[in-house]
Amino acid sequence: MARKILTVAVLAALAVLPPVFYLTGNAFYLDLATRLVILGIAAVSLNLILGFGGMISFGHAAFVGLGAYAVGIPAYHWLYYTAGDWAVSGLAQIPIAVAVTALFALLTGLICLRTRGVYFIMITMAFAQMVYYLIVSIEEYGGDDGLVIDTRSQLPFLDLDDPLQLYGLAYVSLLVAMGLVAMIVKSRFGMVIQGAKGNDERMRTLGFNTYAYRLTAYVISGAMCGYAGALLGNFTTFISPEMMDWTRSGELMFMVILGGAGTVLGPVLGATVFIVLEEVLSSITIHWHLPFGLMLIAVVLFVRGGLMGLFAVLFGGRK
Amino acid sequence: MTVLEVTGLNKSFGGIKATDDLTLTLEPGELHAVIGPNGAGKTTLISQLCGLQFPDTGAIRFLGRDITRMTPHRRARMGMARSFQITSLIMDMSVEDNVALAVQARAGTSFRFIRPARRIASLREPARAMLDRVGLLDKADHPTVALSHGEHRRMEIAIALATQARLMLLDEPMAGLGGEDAAEMVALLRSIKGDRTILLIEHDMDAVFALADRISVLVYGHIIATGAPDEIRANAAVQQAYLGED
Amino acid sequence: MDLTLFTIQLLNGLQLGLLLFLVASGLTLVFGILDFVNLAHASLYMLGAFICASFTLWLGNFVWGVLLALPVTALVGLVVERVVARPLYARDHLDQVLATFGLILVIDTAAQLIWGPAGIAVPLPDWLEGQVQIGAVTLPSFRLLIIGAGLMAAAGLFWLVNYTRLGMLIRAGASNRTMVSALGIDIQSLFALVFALGATLAGLAGMLIAPITEASIGMGNSVIITAFVVIIVGGIGSMKGAFIAALMIGLIDTLGRSFLDDIFKLVMSTEAAETSAPAISAMLIYIIMAAVLAFKPSGLFPPKVR
Numbered sequence: 001m002a003r004k005i006l007t008v009a010v011l012a013a014l015a016v017l018p019p020v021f022y023l024t025g026n027a028f029y030l031d032l033a034t035r036l037v038i039l040g041i042a043a044v045s046l047n048l049i050l051g052f053g054g055m056i057s058f059g060h061a062a063f064v065g066l067g068a069y070a071v072g073i074p075a076y077h078w079l080y081y082t083a084g085d086w087a088v089s090g091l092a093q094i095p096i097a098v099a100v101t102a103l104f105a106l107l108t109g110l111i112c113l114r115t116r117g118v119y120f121i122m123i124t125m126a127f128a129q130m131v132y133y134l135i136v137s138i139e140e141y142g143g144d145d146g147l148v149i150d151t152r153s154q155l156p157f158l159d160l161d162d163p164l165q166l167y168g169l170a171y172v173s174l175l176v177a178m179g180l181v182a183m184i185v186k187s188r189f190g191m192v193i194q195g196a197k198g199n200d201e202r203m204r205t206l207g208f209n210t211y212a213y214r215l216t217a218y219v220i221s222g223a224m225c226g227y228a229g230a231l232l233g234n235f236t237t238f239i240s241p242e243m244m245d246w247t248r249s250g251e252l253m254f255m256v257i258l259g260g261a262g263t264v265l266g267p268v269l270g271a272t273v274f275i276v277l278e279e280v281l282s283s284i285t286i287h288w289h290l291p292f293g294l295m296l297i298a299v300v301l302f303v304r305g306g307l308m309g310l311f312a313v314l315f316g317g318r319k
Numbered sequence: 320m321t322v323l324e325v326t327g328l329n330k331s332f333g334g335i336k337a338t339d340d341l342t343l344t345l346e347p348g349e350l351h352a353v354i355g356p357n358g359a360g361k362t363t364l365i366s367q368l369c370g371l372q373f374p375d376t377g378a379i380r381f382l383g384r385d386i387t388r389m390t391p392h393r394r395a396r397m398g399m400a401r402s403f404q405i406t407s408l409i410m411d412m413s414v415e416d417n418v419a420l421a422v423q424a425r426a427g428t429s430f431r432f433i434r435p436a437r438r439i440a441s442l443r444e445p446a447r448a449m450l451d452r453v454g455l456l457d458k459a460d461h462p463t464v465a466l467s468h469g470e471h472r473r474m475e476i477a478i479a480l481a482t483q484a485r486l487m488l489l490d491e492p493m494a495g496l497g498g499e500d501a502a503e504m505v506a507l508l509r510s511i512k513g514d515r516t517i518l519l520i521e522h523d524m525d526a527v528f529a530l531a532d533r534i535s536v537l538v539y540g541h542i543i544a545t546g547a548p549d550e551i552r553a554n555a556a557v558q559q560a561y562l563g564e565d
Numbered sequence: 566m567d568l569t570l571f572t573i574q575l576l577n578g579l580q581l582g583l584l585l586f587l588v589a590s591g592l593t594l595v596f597g598i599l600d601f602v603n604l605a606h607a608s609l610y611m612l613g614a615f616i617c618a619s620f621t622l623w624l625g626n627f628v629w630g631v632l633l634a635l636p637v638t639a640l641v642g643l644v645v646e647r648v649v650a651r652p653l654y655a656r657d658h659l660d661q662v663l664a665t666f667g668l669i670l671v672i673d674t675a676a677q678l679i680w681g682p683a684g685i686a687v688p689l690p691d692w693l694e695g696q697v698q699i700g701a702v703t704l705p706s707f708r709l710l711i712i713g714a715g716l717m718a719a720a721g722l723f724w725l726v727n728y729t730r731l732g733m734l735i736r737a738g739a740s741n742r743t744m745v746s747a748l749g750i751d752i753q754s755l756f757a758l759v760f761a762l763g764a765t766l767a768g769l770a771g772m773l774i775a776p777i778t779e780a781s782i783g784m785g786n787s788v789i790i791t792a793f794v795v796i797i798v799g800g801i802g803s804m805k806g807a808f809i810a811a812l813m814i815g816l817i818d819t820l821g822r823s824f825l826d827d828i829f830k831l832v833m834s835t836e837a838a839e840t841s842a843p844a845i846s847a848m849l850i851y852i853i854m855a856a857v858l859a860f861k862p863s864g865l866f867p868p869k870v871r
């Protein structure tokens with residue numbers, strides 16, 4: 001019960017506060033909230049496999065980056081070459097982002113999921129780095145320097161150049177992502193991936209091909225991150241390989257753990273606290289990584305179960 | 320038809336022969352006990368039967384099909400279930416969830432994403448019935464990790480039962496059970512006997528001789544004798560190699 | 566293909582491979598024995614470079630700089646072990662990854678506060694600045710020194726692990742912690758020693774590369790991933806695997822970057838080769854890794870019992 005109230009409160013605050021700030025002349029806060037909500041979607045997707053499936057992916061930033069480039073590259077071809085208007089249509093770009101990341105998840109997942117434990121952590125990280133270097137090596141799309149997205153995704157009924165509408169889309173997408181994950185983890189499929197997290201051998205001797213279930217979850221998670229990436233590209237209008245750096249993947253993982261892995265709201269809380277802290281600390285000192293890193297270590301050492309765990313201790317409720 | 324037919328099975332770990340030219344058949348409905356000293360290779364045998372390990376040479380046929388190299392989940396779907404000597408449950412799930420997953424394993428594909436699994440009566444009711452049968456219904460909602468060792472052993476049986484498997488491979492179900500718990504387990508196994516074909520590995524000789532239709536004696540990975548309980552009791556080689564030690 | 570260029574690149578690949586081995590051996594040692602995933606291994610590599618740079622500038626001599634920086638890096642390793650690593654041994658790998666990720670941020674920023682945001686160039690003594698003529702090939706003498714030092718470190722490590730009492734304990738500790746403690750050996754000191762050894766090896770790699778690239782913030786961040794690839798391919802926990810994989814990855818990466826376009830030109834148009842070769846060579850080591858893992862999910866030389 002307490003948890004439901006918290007969920008509603010957080011989501012209501014995210015629905016109301018940023019637009020109010022924006023309309024009262026504090027556009028900066030809407031920006032912050034947009035980034036937060038988009039990264040929240042990525043964290044929610046990562047949590048599907050990390051928190052519920054026990055697959056510690058250290059490469060999810062690659063999916064975000066690929067999703068962003070799936071918006072940026074067609075737009076670039078539209079601007080400088082002869083690509084048709086479809087190339088700036090969100091109705092083409094977003095499906096491309098989802099399809100490309102799903103395919104990448106499928107291909108890498110086939111190999112990654114053959115491995116266990118620390119191998120999995122490292123190999124997901126390595127594959128993400130592979131994409132990073134691939135993009136760096138393609139000079140056409142800016143290489144290291146990145147790519148400016150001149151034209152945001154064109155969508156019917158929505159104008160993403162309007163910060164409020166972009167935020168609205170991101171917010172609704174977050175709700176959908178949370179709903180999807182909540183639905184999946186409660187379903188028969190979700191029971192299987194959670195069972196495989198708890199005891200893979202047992203699940204296999206029961207008759208579940210856990211590899212196939214894991215792979216499916218991995219692809220869903222990757223595709224959702226790709227979608228978040230498409231939104232992020234539209235938000236920043238500047239994309240670069242830096243988005244896929246392994247430290248970005250680490251940050252996504254930290255959001256999940258900070259908020260509470262294996263809970264639907266946790267990653268959103270984690271993303272919120274992460275982004276706000278980053279903002280506050282970096283406004284105080286340029287060396288904000290120092291207190292931030294110390295905090296990260298402290299959270300791992302002392303806050304088991306993340307913020308959701310802390311909340312449960314304070315206000316009751318499961319987990 | 321023979322349920323299980325194992326011929327010439329061999330498996331080594333480095334220098335140790337854990338399974339040595341092992342041949343064994345299980346007839347429908349029989350409870351076949353495998354006894355043998357610690358380290359004889361009993362668990363290794365079960366692991367090869369259920370597919371968690373592969374033999375070096377030899378063949379395993381199940382319900383007439385060669386399954387020697389088949390993956391564990393496909394064997395399970397053909398109707399094979401195993402329990403583990405060292406309790407192997409999904410500790411962070413509830414007791415009922417554990418058993419419901421076993422029911423779910425037999426209920427068609429689980430690539431179903433929409434309906435909440437806990438609200439599907441066709442999964443939950445059989446699971447609860449099975450928990451009732453092993454006397455754990457009142458613990459259905461407890462987290463598995465909170466149960467006692469004896470209760471975990473009974474959960475293992477409930478799960479094997481819930482899969483509706485034709486062949487149950489039970490690896491020392493009484494391991495670590497004392498007095499009352501052990502007696503309950505014997506009663507439980509007796510109640511299953513006849514419905515399913517069972518390969519029972521057990522150290523408790525009273526239980527084995529009370530339950531088994533046939534007994535095989537495993538020493539250093541090799542079966543030195545197979546027969547009805549009385550034959551085994553009378554067998555000189557067995558007495559020397561194994562029973563004599565007791 | 567130009568033979569001189571090929572020889573030079575071969576030696577460059579060897580040099581990269583040996584530096585990778587220095588980093589990867591510490592990583593694999595710490596993981597194999599302590600079961601600890603240390604992302605901040607990269608920071609120790611960076612710290613080695615900076616500490617060596619400071620000593621070199623202070624004393625005016627690179628060799629003295631290295632000799633003093635080695636024990637200091639070991640000391641830093643001991644502190645890191647005591648403060649961050651030890652409380653995490655009993656935790657799962659996820660916690661270890663996150664905490665050491667935080668540690669990277671801390672060390673990188675601390676280094677920035679101490680040494681400033683710009684890199685520090687490390688001057689070499691004259692006798693190392695020159696070139697060596699071997700047949701038709703001219704080589705910078707410092708690169709030969711790196712190769713020599715790398716080979717010596719590798720040999721020393723093999724000797725240490727295989728033929729000394731400490732090595733015996735290390736090997737025993739990896740497979741049987743309780744046995745080692747039953748022998749009356751303080752497992753905590755053993756672990757601390759292994760961690761410090763790993764730190765020193767990473768630091769040495771940083772010191773050797775510093776005169777070429779200069780010491781800079783974040784210099785370890787790309788090395789650590791390649792070192793991961795090395796130990797994944799080699800088999801995590803295997804010293805032999807780390808050595809073979811490090812040389813393999815070093816050579817493939819270096820040779821791929823210089824010659825892949827030439828090779829591609831044999832089978833495709835010049836233009837296609839010139840556009841695709843950089844992309845493929847950037848991904849080459851990851852493709853190799855994927856190929857190895859597709860057939861051997863625990864690497865080329867998985868340690869026997871884990």
Ligand SMILES: Nc1ncnc2c1ncn2[C@@H]1O[C@H](COP(=O)(O)OP(=O)(O)O)[C@@H](O)[C@H]1O
Pocket residue numbers: 332335336337355356357358359360361362363364
């Ligand atoms: N994975 C393994 N690696 C190496 N040796 C093993 C392994 N599993 C079992 N063994 C060895 O095989 C022999 C048989 O073991 P096991 O099947 O567990 O015996 P039992 O169940 O009859 O007590 C023992 O000597 C054991 O040490």
Ligand SMILES: [Mg+2]
Pocket residue numbers: 361362363404
């Ligand atoms: Mg056994």
